[in-house]
Amino acid sequence: MERLKNLFSGLKWWKWAVLLIMPYVILMGFLVPLGQGITSITPGSTATGANINFRISAYNSQFSPDKSNTAWLKYHDLHLPAKLVKVLSPQEAEVIFDIPVLPDKSVKFADLSLIINTPEGPAVLPSAVSLRNIALDSTTIINEVWSDNKLNINKEANFNYPFRNLMAETIRNIYFHVPLWFAMTFVFMFSVFYSIRYLRKKDINDDQKALSLIAAGMLFGILGCITGAMWAKYTWGQYWSFDVKQNMAAISLLIYSGYFLLRKSLSDPDAKSRIGNIYSIFAFCMLIPLIFIIPRRYDSLHPGNGGNPALGADDLDNTMRTVFYPAVIAYICLGFWLAELNYRIIKIKNKIESHETYSK
């Protein structure tokens, strides 16, 4: 017991944050189930006037014939109720539609989304069916109409993460991959703070702090690149898709590896820290447009590009926020912890070396 007390005594609050929040993030990240989602629908295309029978298979769903299930096809603001939802198994169902002509006759092809509403909550498949919008001959009579009334959708009954088609379970990577970038940026920002303080006060400790913070930030950046590549392989198809954010990440790593190269190439210890810190300030300021401005101008596979702000409601719902923000805090604190250990070792080393030169 005494030993345990010693182990934790004198820990700063942000180290406690890492120790407490990390298990929370891992537990929540892996244990909270995914909401139900539709994975496939056959047939994928149809024409107006058809009485069509879609067979859908779903993920994580508990369809049951005893409960009331409804379904709609949705086109912008218009929707069409299903005539019947026939449950085959907890993961499979058949939905039957009579499809009338869309009110806007000029549309030739329309991408319809499918919404299925169960007591557990809704499931949506965006652009599920492509509809050929053709005029009907007089013999086919369809009673259904496209309406724009408000849809009566059940609330999500369980605590779970949203299902997105390409991502499926990998949506949990938001807690393990994205905070790496947040932590990297934050740690670099702090290193700039110490660099500026070094240039003003010429305290060598500030220089060592900046150096170890940059090392920790680099670790996070490299990990972010590798984990991002892994995630990209199983959602976008390639490890490196030359997406604008991926390139920017690689370039910011290049810029900061230049910092280490510069320090290596300078021999005089005073010039090393002075010029290194000047470069790191310059580099960080050049990094700001790279991270925050330019990616928004380009089409990207990442969310939050092409003008819309990152992490809007579509990408991160309230359930995910309860885990994501703690995860970011925990990663930042972890970065500081790693940097601090490095800094303390460097400090002791410098002390020994100065002591040795004294005694000689």
Next chain:
Amino acid sequence: MLSQIVSLVKKDFTTEFKSQERIAGVILYLFSTILVLYYSLVKVERFLWVSIFWILLIFLSINALNSSFSKEIRTRHWYYYSLVHPLAVYFSKLIFNFIWLFVLTTLSILIFKVFFDVPPLRFGLFAVTLISSTLGIACIFTFISLISGKSSDQSTVMSVLATPLIFPIMMAGSRLMMNAFGLLSDTDYSADFLSIIAIDIVAIGLSILLFPILWRD
């Protein structure tokens, strides 16, 4: 300070033009690169024009600006330091590098036009892009060449440090270039242009803040 800048720029030009082999070297480099491009490509499409132009510009600037602080000997640094304000040295270098890079780029475009006749659709946008991006590149190279001038392995450090730093300028600039050649459907170029200007201003402002610290050795 203005007179100091003017005289320093003049001095830079005279020393640069005195050593004719440097100018001849850069121009020869330009010619041979474009000739190699001509033999390997023969016909250049518009979108290739843009990418080739940027590759040419980056290597040209590494080649032409890399020695802007190294050719001065250390002792001469001391001499300047006692004579003039450090910002005068900085601005003279910046102006010299900017003019030199701009002249070389314009020259390379002229040579380019002889071999591959692809005119830009919007000439004004093209010229503005050229000026703003060469200004940014000249600024970053001036700063980095002073940093790398202090290290043992100058040319490697220079290219490793400067190339990733000019990447944001290159991205926004190539978008503007594409716009000038009519390659983009989205013809609104104000955001790209503003981001280049912002990068230029930030780079110059930072240099003004950091250069005096760096200069005092």
Next chain:
Amino acid sequence: MKPILNEYFIMLFQADFLRSIGKIYVVAIVSLIVWFGVAWYLLRLERKLKDVENQIKSFKS
């Protein structure tokens, strides 16, 4: 024991293993990568610390 292990490895190296169960194994790999990265960093610190300790030892003797 052996055949089970064998089957397990066959499953592991199947092309679609990582895509099974809603690609959950991708999340596992990503979190493992993060852990191994941090562990690698700690090992580096360990080595540095050992150097310092050796320095102190040689200094005392």
